[in-house]
Amino acid sequence: MNGLHGMIFSYEKRNNLRELGEIRAASSIPFGGRYRAVDFALSNLVNAGVTDVGIVLHGPYQSMLDHLGTGKDWDLSRKRGGLKVLPLFDYKKKWGGKSAFRGKMEALADVRSYLDTIRQDYVVMMEGDLVVNLPLSDIYRSHVESGADITVVCGNDSFETENGTYFQLDQDGRVTDVLYHLHTPRGYRGLEVYVLSTALLKELVDDCTSRDEYSWRRDVLQARKGPLYLRSYIWNGFAAQIRSVQEYYDRSMQLLDPAIRADLFRLDRPILAKGADKSSAYIGPDGRCLNSMVADGCCIEGIVENSILFPGVSVESGAVVRNCVLFKETTVRRNAELAYIIADKNVEVLPDRTLMGHSSYPIVLAKGAQI
Amino acid sequence: MKKECIAMLLAGGQGSRLYVLTSEMAKPAVAFGGKYRIIDFPLSNCTNSGIDTVGVLTQYRPLELNSYIGSGQPWDLDGSSGGVHVLPPYMGSEGGTWYKGTANAIYQNIGFVDLYDPEYVVILSGDHIYKMDYSKMLARHKAAGAACTISVMEVPWAEASRFGIMNVDDSDYVTEFAEKPKDPKSNLASMGIYVFSWKVLRKYLEADEADSASENDFGKNVIPAMLAAGERMAAYRFSGYWKDVGTLESLWDANMDMLSPESGLDLLDESWPVYARSINASPAFLGYRSKVSHSAFNRGSDIEGTVENSVLSPLVHIGEGARVSYSVLLPGVTVEPGAVVEYAILGERCHVGRGCHVGGTPEQTAAEQWGLTVLAPDCTLEEERRVPAGTMLDRNGKEVSR
Numbered sequence: 038m039n040g041l042h043g044m045i046f047s048y049e050k051r052n053n054l055r056e057l058g059e060i061r062a063a064s065s066i067p068f069g070g071r072y073r074a075v076d077f078a079l080s081n082l083v084n085a086g087v088t089d090v091g092i093v094l095h096g097p098y099q100s101m102l103d104h105l106g107t108g109k110d111w112d113l114s115r116k117r118g119g120l121k122v123l124p125l126f127d128y129k130k131k132w133g134g135k136s137a138f139r140g141k142m143e144a145l146a147d148v149r150s151y152l153d154t155i156r157q158d159y160v161v162m163m164e165g166d167l168v169v170n171l172p173l174s175d176i177y178r179s180h181v182e183s184g185a186d187i188t189v190v191c192g193n194d195s196f197e198t199e200n201g202t203y204f205q206l207d208q209d210g211r212v213t214d215v216l217y218h219l220h221t222p223r224g225y226r227g228l229e230v231y232v233l234s235t236a237l238l239k240e241l242v243d244d245c246t247s248r249d250e251y252s253w254r255r256d257v258l259q260a261r262k263g264p265l266y267l268r269s270y271i272w273n274g275f276a277a278q279i280r281s282v283q284e285y286y287d288r289s290m291q292l293l294d295p296a297i298r299a300d301l302f303r304l305d306r307p308i309l310a311k312g313a314d315k316s317s318a319y320i321g322p323d324g325r326c327l328n329s330m331v332a333d334g335c336c337i338e339g340i341v342e343n344s345i346l347f348p349g350v351s352v353e354s355g356a357v358v359r360n361c362v363l364f365k366e367t368t369v370r371r372n373a374e375l376a377y378i379i380a381d382k383n384v385e386v387l388p389d390r391t392l393m394g395h396s397s398y399p400i401v402l403a404k405g406a407q408i
Numbered sequence: 409m410k411k412e413c414i415a416m417l418l419a420g421g422q423g424s425r426l427y428v429l430t431s432e433m434a435k436p437a438v439a440f441g442g443k444y445r446i447i448d449f450p451l452s453n454c455t456n457s458g459i460d461t462v463g464v465l466t467q468y469r470p471l472e473l474n475s476y477i478g479s480g481q482p483w484d485l486d487g488s489s490g491g492v493h494v495l496p497p498y499m500g501s502e503g504g505t506w507y508k509g510t511a512n513a514i515y516q517n518i519g520f521v522d523l524y525d526p527e528y529v530v531i532l533s534g535d536h537i538y539k540m541d542y543s544k545m546l547a548r549h550k551a552a553g554a555a556c557t558i559s560v561m562e563v564p565w566a567e568a569s570r571f572g573i574m575n576v577d578d579s580d581y582v583t584e585f586a587e588k589p590k591d592p593k594s595n596l597a598s599m600g601i602y603v604f605s606w607k608v609l610r611k612y613l614e615a616d617e618a619d620s621a622s623e624n625d626f627g628k629n630v631i632p633a634m635l636a637a638g639e640r641m642a643a644y645r646f647s648g649y650w651k652d653v654g655t656l657e658s659l660w661d662a663n664m665d666m667l668s669p670e671s672g673l674d675l676l677d678e679s680w681p682v683y684a685r686s687i688n689a690s691p692a693f694l695g696y697r698s699k700v701s702h703s704a705f706n707r708g709s710d711i712e713g714t715v716e717n718s719v720l721s722p723l724v725h726i727g728e729g730a731r732v733s734y735s736v737l738l739p740g741v742t743v744e745p746g747a748v749v750e751y752a753i754l755g756e757r758c759h760v761g762r763g764c765h766v767g768g769t770p771e772q773t774a775a776e777q778w779g780l781t782v783l784a785p786d787c788t789l790e791e792e793r794r795v796p797a798g799t800m801l802d803r804n805g806k807e808v809s810r
Contacts, residue, residue, distance in 0.1 A: 070691035071707075109481075297691075302690040304797075312482075312686050316675035317442030317719070319667070319703035326700060332691040333443070335708065336676060346691075 041177045042157040042235065043082040044145075047165035048074060048095030048138060053199055053281035056403040057381060061100040063279055064165025067364050067382075069292055069301070069308075070330040070345050073104050074279055075165040076310045079111045082161070084306040085173035092165070093144050095125060101165075110311045118156065123148045141178035141253035142245040149242060155235050164229040168288065169276040170301050170308065171230065176270050180232040185268035188232040189258075191225035192276040196287075199280035202227035202254055204269060212267035213260040225269065228276050274300045286379060286399040289345055289362050293328055313348045313365075323354060339369065346352055353388075360396065364404075378402060409489045411524040413546055413603075415459050416517070418510050419449055419534035420467030425655045427739075427810060428784035428802055429755055433472035435654070436534030439738045439756070441666045441675060442704045442719050444684045445476055446653060450532045450580045451483040451492070452682045457542035459530065461490030465513045467497060467506060482685040495520060509624030510802055515613040521606060529609060531602040531626065537662045537673065538599075540648040540681045545603055545644045552642035555608040556634055558582060559601035560643045561650055562656070570629055574643055582641040585631055599650055602626065608639065647694060648675040656780055661755055663736045667702055687722050687739070697728055708752035713743070727762075735767070738785070751797065756783035764789045768797030784808075 047064035108120030205214035250256035277288035315334025338399040339356035377394030381404035394400035424436025436447035480492035499673035549557035649672035665671035689708025713730035727745030752767035767781035779798030
C-alpha cells in the first residue's frame with residue numbers, strides 16, 4: 038500500500054456519444070481494439086502502486102458492473118482495500134431535485150461515508166472516460182514535494198474536448214484562472230485528474246454540502262483558487278477525453294500512429310484489460326489488411342485498411358472495410374463495403390451493402406443492428 | 409470433499425523429441441497455435457466437461473509450467489472445492505523417489521486422490537491437441553460397467569503399427585492390447601486417455617508397485633495386467649481432431665492444421681472454448697507494407713513484412729521486407745527487415761538479424777537434406793547468417809544434432 042487512493046468518476050455527463058452512449062456510460066466505451074475507457078484510469082492507478090480504488094457509478098452502469106467484476110483483472114480483488122464500486126448511496130435524497138448528481142461534489146457528498154474509510158493520506162480523482170497512460174507515481178510524489186493543495190493535470194496538445202476545463206497558468210505553473218464552456222478554448226486543457234490530500238477533500242465536500250454547492254469546477258477550483266494553492270502538472274503525451282463521436286473517432290484513428298501507440302501502450306506501464314477467450318486472429322489466403330489494429334479472434338477474408346478491429350470481427354471475402362472502428366463480433370458479409378463507420382457490438386452488415394460516412398461525420402451503427 | 413470424478417494430468421515428461429524447445433521447460437508448457445500452451449487443451453477439456461478437480465503431475469523442468477498454471481483461474485479451476493493442484497514428487501520420512509513411470513506417478517499421489525474419494529478418475533496426458541468431452545467417455549464407462557475405459561480412434565491401417573492397438577469385440581469391449589504390433593488386427597489406436605473406477609485402479613496400482621519387474625507404466629503394465637485378470641475394459645470411440653505433438657514435425661503439422669478448419673481443428677468454434685493465460689498487450693498492428701495471408705497472429709505483434717502460411721504468437725515483430733512462410737514463431741520472436749524464415753520453428757525470444765535466411769523449402773532443398781529448421785529459445789542470429797534447412801541451433805547459435 039502506498040499513500041495514494043484512487044477515485045474514478047463514471048456517471049452520465051452531457052456528452053455527444055450518440056448511439057455509443059445510449060447503452061453505456063462513457064467509461065465503459067470500447068477503445069483501442071480491446072480496452073474499455075476505464076481500463077486506462079484503473080491501469081494508471083495500479084501501475085502507480087495504488088491498491089485501493091473507489092468508482093462512483095451513476096446512470097447506465099450495468100455495462101460497467103459487468104466489465105469491472107471483482108476487479109481481479111487489475112489485481113484489485115483484495116482482502117483489504119481493492120476495488121469498491123460506489124453506486125448511489127443516499128437513495129432517498131433527491132440530488133438537486135432530480136435523481137442525478139449535479140456535479141462532482143454532490144457525487145462525493147453522496148459517498149461521504151466511504152471517504153471516511155480511505156486509508157491513504159492522498160487521493161487522486163480521475164474520470165472514467167480519460168484515455169491516457171500517466172506516470173501517476175511521479176505526479177503524486179511531485180504533489181507532495183511541492184506543498185500544493187491541489188495538483189491539476191493538464192494535457193498539452195491542440196485537441197479540444199466537449200465541455201472541457203481550461204487552466205491559465207503563471208510562469209511557475211500555478212493556476213491563475215479556471216475556465217469552462219469556452220467558445221474558443223485557451224490555456225491548458227485539464228484532464229480532470231486531481232491530486233489532493235484526503236483531509237482537504239473531506240473538508241471541501243463538507244463545506245460545499247453546507248452551502249448547497251455541488252460543482253467541483255465552479256465551487257472549488259474557481260471559487261477557492263485564491264486561498265488554495267492550485268498547481269499544474271503538464272502531461273505532454275497522448276491524452277484523450279471521449280465525449281463525442283467525433284472525438285472518439287479522431288482519437289481512435291490516432292492509434293494507427295506508431296509513436297502514439299508507443300506512448301499509450303508502454304511496456305513498463307501496461308494497460309490491463311479483461312481477457313477475451315478468443316483464438317488467434319487470422320487472415321485468409323485472399324485477405325488483405327493494411328495499417329490496422331487487429332484484436333484476437335478476428336477473421337479477415339476481405340480487405341481491411343486504416344481500421345481498428347475489436348475481438349471476433351469477421352470480414353468476409355470481397356468485403357471492404359476502410360477507416361472504420363468495428364466493435365466486438367461485428368460481421369461484414371461478402372462484398373459489403375464500409376467506410377468511416379463505427380459499428381457497435383454484434384452488428385451485422387449483410388452482403389453487398391454499402392455504407393459510407395466521412396472523416397468529419399463518422400456513422401455509428403447501434404449495438405446489434407443488422408444492416 | 410467427495411467428488412464423482414477427478415482428473416489426473418500427466419505433465420512430467422521431458423518431451424525429448426522436441427529437443428531444444430524443451431531444454432528449459434516441460435513439454436506441456438510449449439507454446440501452440442499462437443496463443444496457447446499444449447496443456448491448455450486437456451485443462452480446457454476438463455472445465456468444459458464439468459470436471460472441476462485436476463491434479464497435474466509435474467517432474468521435468470516444472471518452473472515454466474507451474475507459473476503458467478498458477479491459481480488455475482484462466483481455466484476456471486480456482487474453485488474453493490477442488491481446482492487445479494500441481495503435484496511434484498516429494499520426500500517422506502522414509503525417503504522419496506522421482507516418478508518412475510506414469511502408473512507410479514499416480515501411485516505416489518493416492519493420498520491426493522483419496523482426499524476427494526472419487527468414484528472415477530480420468531487419466532490424461534499433457535501432450536495432445538484435441539477437443540474432447542470427457543463426460544461422454546465417463547457415461548460410456550458407467551453404461552459399460554467397466555473397470556477401465558480407454559479412448560480410441562481409428563487410424564489409417566498403414567499407420568496402425570505405430571500405435572498401441574486395441575482389439576475389441578462386437579460391443580467394443582477390449583479383448584486384446586498390442587503395443588506397436590507388426591500385424592495389427594484392428595486399427596483402433598489408444599489415445600492415452602483412460603477412465604478408471606478408482607477402487608479398482610487403486611488395487612492395481614498397489615499390485616504394480618509391489619512388482620519390482622514392472623516399469624510402472626499404464627500402457628506397458630497396468631492395462632495388460634487388468635486385461636489378463638479379466639477386468640471389464642471398454643473402448644470409447646473418439647472421432648474428432650487429435651494429435652500427439654511429441655515431435656517437432658507433429659508440432660509443426662498441428663500448428664498448420666489450426667490454420668485450416670477443414671483439418672477438424674477449428675479454434676474459432678466457441679462452443680468448446682480453449683482457455684489460455686494470455687499476456688497483456690495491445691492488439692496486433694499490421695503496417696502499410698505488410699502482406700499477411702493464411703496466417704494467424706496475436707497481441708503485441710507488429711507486422712511490417714510478409715507472412716504466409718504461418719502461426720505467430722504474441723509479441724512477434726516482423727520487419728519491413730522480411731518474409732516468413734510455413735513457420736511457427738513462438739512468443740517474443742523478432743525477424744529483422746529483409747530476413748527470410750521458411751519451414752522453421754523459432755523458439756521464444758529468438759532474434760533473426762537483418763538479411764538472415766533461416767530454413768528452406770522442400771522444393772529448393774535436396775530431399776535427403778530437407779527438414780524443419782529449429783532455433784532454440786533466446787537464439788540470436790547476427791546479420792546475413794544462413795541457416796540451412798533441417799538444422800537446429802541452440803540458444804548460443806551453435807548447431808546441435810537431433
